[in-house]
Amino acid sequence: MSKAHNIQLTILATLLGVVFCFGQKKSKGDNLFFQYKYQQAITAYEDQLREGVLSEQQFLNLADSYFETNNFEKASEMYLELYKKDTLMGSHHFNKMLQSFSKTTNKERKEAFLSTMSSSFSKELMENMEFNQQLLGNEAADPGLDYQIFNLLGNSPQTDFAPAFYKEQLLFTSGRPQQKGNRYEPGNEDYFNIYSARLQVDGQISGVAPFSEIGSSRFHKATPFYSESLKSIFYVLSNTQEGELAFDNTGKNALAIGKQTIGGSFQLLLKDLSTSFYYPYYDEASGKLYFSANFEDGYGGTDIYYVYTNNGQVMSAPINLGPRINTPGNEIAPFMFEGSLYFASDVFYGLGGMDVYKSNMEGEGFSIPINLGMGINSPEDDFGLIMRNAGEGLLGYFASNRSGGKGKDDIYGFKVDEKPGLKTIAIKGKVMKPYNPSEVVDKAVVRLKSDSGELLAETYSDEDGNYRLEIPWEEEVVLESTKDHFSRFTKRFKEYDLEGLENTDFDIGISLYDDLVEEQEGQMVVKMKKFYFGNNDTQLTPEIEVELDKVVDFIKSFPSAQLRIETYTDSRGGSSTNFRLTQSRSDAIKRYLIQNGVPASNILYSIGYGEDKILNNCTNGVFCLEMLHKQNQRSLIVVLNDNVLFN
Known part of the structure; x- marks a missing residue:
């Protein structure tokens, strides 16, 4: 299929509407190019090139024409020439140049370009690329899922794409002939219209007919989405005025987004004569309306945006999903399922022109988009994926121009046990x-x-x-x-x-080490609340064990710490008795620590110092209050290698 039918690889060219030339005089090649007659434009531009009258913009148009007609060798050569001149090449054309390299024998040139230009690309783009290249390389693009993929019986020889669930029906967009349809010359088929079909048990469709729940139009109606909560169909349609196409001051007819309430009124939600909107998707949970658009300040060709709505009524300016999702290529067809965003992109590191990716939703952000791999994706264009639970597995649909189809784009159904994607x-x-x-x-x-x-x-x-x-x-x-x-x-x-x-x-x-230790008596010790043994007792109380558990946790955190257990008592009682008492207490502490996971090799010493180190004046023969004697009763867990622990 011609790339003019695929949104700069899918539906962008076919849905942009008719472009007329106003104001500045353009060449024959320009006129053909803006009408998407790329093969004829190539002939005209090549004639101009031989005459030496091709401007840089026309040179870029010629490169794009080669790209759109799958002549990637010539496209890559011309993009590279423009890149060397550092003139008109922007990120979107960089993506086309890299795609051209991928589809020719110039893959090494692609790698060389990336190595020199990686600093010019966003951090997110490079992360996305590296991850997907690693993933596709490791898994050979095989998701390991048993897909049952089938071509729909209702496909036509024309363009069929953008499937959407509507109750027990399937809606989709088609360029098939209509009884009184206007001919859309760039696509060489009728203007797009929305069709419905009954869903069969096996996933096939029957009874294809124009969808009667939306208003008639002689021009494009496409990419429907049905909201169950709003009982409404969101879709895109050609901008018109008094029943005729409406153009901006450059002669472009763009696409708007409208909402048709089933059995009720129609509302025009998003319209800009210079900007086309595609693939609306309404998220019931958040009330956000997602869509693709080709705003000039985006990251590439078409980006995915959303607006806040109140029951479908737009309440905010469009918000770009950002560089984690949007790339220098085209991103279209957002669809959410069980916490994941599915969309299509023709970014240069995919398997083909347009591939389907999955990104997990994480709060207000998104994870790295992952290529779904072979099966759903192919070396051709694959886009517009939808799915829902069916029995013990999933039933879904997507559009593709892969070989073996009936028309330019066909809709394919699939059944699978698990969510699609590489693991x-x-x-x-x-x-x-x-x-x-x-x-x-x-x-x-x-x-x-x-x-x-x-x-x-x-x-x-x-x-x-x-x-x-x-x-x-x-x-x-x-x-x-x-x-x-x-x-x-x-x-x-x-x-x-x-x-x-x-x-x-x-x-x-x-x-943090500093949170768990403190200085006492000129040495670093494990931080504990002070505890006391019973009089002349060596038994550990529950209160003591709570504090010793902090030592256990400390060693788990810092397993190379070397410890010395020190126990002291006050001056009351005999000196030798106090030595034996404190030694027994230190040994009891050591036993508890070892029993609770502290390796014996971490405890270098277990010492009872008796009354050798009195901290106040409460020495032998001095009368002191109980609280002053207790100041001398203590156990310390000293960290012996504190000064070298982090060397």
Whole structure:
């Protein structure tokens, strides 16, 4: 199929409407180019080129014409020439140049270009690219799912695309002939119209007919979406005035978004004579209306946006989904299912022209979009995916111009047991202090390693303590995190652990050394509340054990710490008795620590000092209040290697 029928690879060209030339005189090649007659435009531009009268803009138009007619060798050469001149090439044409390299023998040139220009691309784009290249390479683009993909019996020899569920029917867009339709010359078929068909048990359709619930028009009506809560159909339509096409001051007819309440009124929601809107999707949960548009300040060709609505009535300016989703290419056809955003993109690192990607929704943000891999995607254009639960699996539909179809674009159905997509491991959450979860830790390194210790991914927690890592599927991984003067966290995940992580947060606790120790009597000790043994007693009370558990946790956090247990008593009683008493108390502390997980090798000394180190004047023969004597009764856990612990 001609790329003019595929939104700058899918439906952009066919849906832009008719473009007439006003004002500045244009060449024959320009007129043909703006009418999407790319092969004829090539002939005209090549004649101009031989005469030496091709402007840089016309040179770019010629490169685009080669691209749209699949002559990627010539397209790549011309894009490269323009790039060397550093003139008209923008990010969207960079994407076309890279796509051309991918589809020719110039793949090495693509890698060379990326290595020199990577700093010019957004951080998110480079992360998306690296992850998808790794994922597709590791899995050979095979999702490991048993897809049952079938061509719909209701497809025509023309363009059929944009499936949408409507009760027990399937809506879709088609350029098939209508009884009194106007001919749309660039597509060499009728203006697009919306059709409905009955859904059969096996996923096939029957009874295809024009959809009667929306108003008639002689021009484009396309890409429907049905909202059950609003009982309304959202769709795009040609801008008109008094029943005729309406144009902006450059001669372009664009597409608007309207909402037709079933059995009720029609509302025009989004209209701009210079901007086309595509593929509306209404999210029932948030009230947001998502769509694609070709605003000039976007990241590439068409980007995905949303607006806030009140029962479908637009209440905000369009908001771009940002560089995690939108790229220098074209992004279209947003669809949400069970916490994931599905959309199509022709970004240069995909499998073909237009591929379907999945991104998990994370609050107001999105995860790295993941190519769905072979099956749903192909080396050709695949876009407009929808699906819903059916029995024990899923039933879905998408459009593609892959080989073996009936028309330019066909709609395909599919059945599958699980959500489509290549399998990954995504772990996210916060890094915080385990003894105070409200205190987060920023700039902590978080790593995922393989079972053999190979580094798979690395990131740092942000100012709110958030981290996120995603890698191609592994059956076992190790999660690690630390920061200077903090403990090291390590957690091993096996396959059954990983299955439940997709929609949950996994918080990491790392302890700050300075929070757990303090200086006492000129040495660094583990921080504990002061505790007392019973008179002449060596038994550990529950209150003492609570404090000793802090030592157990300290060693878990800092396993290389070397300890000395010191116990002291007051001056009352005989000196030798006090030595024996404090030694027994230190030994009791040591036994408890070892029984509760502290390795014996971490405890270098366990000493009872008796009354050798009195902290006040309460020495032998001096009368003191009980509270003053108690100041001398104490146990300390000294960190002997404090000065070298972090060297």
